[in-house]
Amino acid sequence: MSAWRDRTQTSINDYSKKLWKEWSQQAVKLQTLRVNVENRRKAGDKFYKMDEESIVTIREELSEDFFSLVEAHLGAVQGLVEKLDDD
Numbered sequence: 001m002s003a004w005r006d007r008t009q010t011s012i013n014d015y016s017k018k019l020w021k022e023w024s025q026q027a028v029k030l031q032t033l034r035v036n037v038e039n040r041r042k043a044g045d046k047f048y049k050m051d052e053e054s055i056v057t058i059r060e061e062l063s064e065d066f067f068s069l070v071e072a073h074l075g076a077v078q079g080l081v082e083k084l085d086d087d
Contacts, residue, residue, distance in 0.1 A: 016074055024066035028059045 032055055050058070 013078075017071075020070040020074070021067055024063050024070060025059075027066055028062040031062065032059050
């Protein structure tokens with residue numbers, strides 16, 4: 001029973017990471033698309049215009065940040081579930 005539980009937990013963890021990684025990439029694309037629309041509307045000497053290269057870099061960094069946040073939340077939820085199992 002313990003071995004089955006460990007395998008199941010590992011499968012759930014692996015799938016969750018894969019799913020949230022995909023989500024974080026999609027969320028970043030939507031975020032940068034929205035920002036890019038705003039970027040095209042604004043103009044001025046002190047306003048920074050994003051080019052395609054900087055958008056790619058921003059997407060990569062934001063995706064990593066979003067995924068790190070998700071991992072922290074998943075760890076907290078898993079800790080709560082494990083506490084329930086202990087009781």
